[in-house]
Amino acid sequence: MRLSGTGIALGLSIAWLALGVGGQPAAAESADAAAGRVLAERWCSGCHLVDAQQLQGNDGVPTFRSIGAKPWTEASFAAAITSPHPPMPTLDLTRKEIAELLAFVRSRAP
């Protein structure tokens, strides 16, 4: 088969479009935030509303949207989730997981 110049140009621009489209809108969420989302859905969504799509959390538990609006540092955030306050289980999270959760929480801020 012989590819015409137009065919190659077309193929290239489709590839370019696919890269552009695939690489951009979702990338509003950083890699850390995306990893944090997975952790949050697993460990936090039983009580917190972690995302706008989630319909049901627990009454009286701050949403991630409101938590995300607070001026956390990595240290204060780690303290908030690792110092056990009664309804929140003490989770054994690594520093990396805490950083990812914080990235996700920040990405939820209004």
Ligand code: HEC
């Ligand atoms: C068993 C229910 C439960 C789970 C699971 C849970 N939380 Fe909480 N969390 C709470 C409650 C209730 C509060 C509010 C406590 C308070 O105000 O004293 C809270 C408070 C917080 C706060 C402090 C908010 C502030 O404004 O001071 C942070 C940060 C937080 N949670 C993060 C997380 C993260 C991250 C996860 C998942 C890794 C998680 N929580 C899982 C119940 C839970």
